[in-house]
Amino acid sequence: MNGGTFTPGVEKERAGIYFRFHSAAQARTQMGERGTLALPIVMGWGEPKKFIEINSDEDITKKLSLDINDPSLLLLREARKKAKTVLLYRVNEGVKATGNLSTEDGESVKVTAVYGGSKGNDIIITVSTNVSDPSKKDVITFDSTKAIDKQIVADASELVENSLVTFDGTGQLTDTAGVRLASGMDGTPTNLDYTDFLAAAETEYFDAIALPVDSDEPIKTTFVSFIRRLRDQQGVKVIGVLPNSPADYEGIINVTNAAVLPDKELSIAETVAWVAGASAAAPMTQSLTFVVYDGAIDVNPRFDDDEVKERLKKGEFILTFDPRDKVASVEADINSFVSFTKEKDKRFRKNKIIRILDGINNDLTRELKSVIKELKDKGQDIPANDDGKQIINTLASVYMNELQDNKVISDFDPGNDIIITQNQDGDGFIINMGAKPIDSAEKFYFDMVIK
Structure with a gap:
């Protein structure tokens, strides 16, 4: 089963679930579990070109044979300040x-x-x-x-x-x-090493993925294309985070200044690890705006009021220093999208909104897969007829009603807010749904095709 962006009149060749989102939502949902970050890192030890799941300091000692304070684990330390799980990938083989x-x-x-x-x-x-x-x-x-x-x-x-x-x-x-022993060296990863990282990540599950690389424009371009392909063609709704990349895309967070720790001034690329970890971990009801960067005592560079406003217009994710409280925090939880249209307005620049849409996509996809598997185990399929429409309608209604019961959405009416029709080939469904988050004045509509 695959997903992606659905275009009316264009049939998909591969059976799957396709979502199209239109500007109409004002809030987000709490549904779904988040907190997994895919992170490439240059380390002085460990098996290269393989994802290693890190959930605790004990995992670091056991799986990496390294101490959490090892200098090569700086990015991991920053990411784990927020991320629940880090899928660590050693990009360098070394000598x-x-x-x-x-x-x-x-x-x-x-x-x-x-x-x-x-x-x-x-x-x-x-x-x-x-x-x-x-x-x-x-x-x-x-x-x-x-x-x-x-x-x-x-x-x-x-x-x-x-x-x-x-x-x-x-x-x-x-x-x-x-x-x-002597002559052991970490080495410097190449474009191919990071390309291998992206190829390996395609078969992993994660909420956000980081590219802590600032000096290599080709690999940054490849990374943005990778995120676009996952989100728009495969329906895998993940967030990509990298430094100094005005991608103009809702799936990319563009970090443009750095945090300063008591014992180290981070680069912008190193700061990406915390931003990506925080983005992966953020629940669907929370924005990262004003969230404090754990342990930071300053930012570099600092921006004045006019600079902040200008950078926000450009879709930059920046940190702000509060001289009164002596803390660094997120100025605004936004992504790099700036080319607003009537269909995709400026609310799509808000990562909170994107987490809503991604959550609905991921949750309904998961539930539909569960139903399909259950039927397959019984030697059945979801029929492409009125019975199949009823199955999908029931599933979507249960999900949306659960959101409404938890005061995440309001005014949900399955009779009017779920419209199911068959696709042109007659082997699947197009589902049009509307939802009104509890603090929204409008509804956010999206389409799905089920084959």
């Missing part, structure tokens, strides 16, 4: 640290870090004679001062890979107080 252990016959045994990166330079291998059996050696692998692995061997060929290093060589080892 693996290596070292050599000596043998009694004058040869050497090569020791190589399991992963590339500067953290490999903290690995130390010691070799000493085993107390119980002098013909054997105790080979201990340390992560700095912490012993991680101990092996007792008579010959180097018996050594096996552990969580930190691999061994390659044979012979009886000679004692050493410690061989520290």
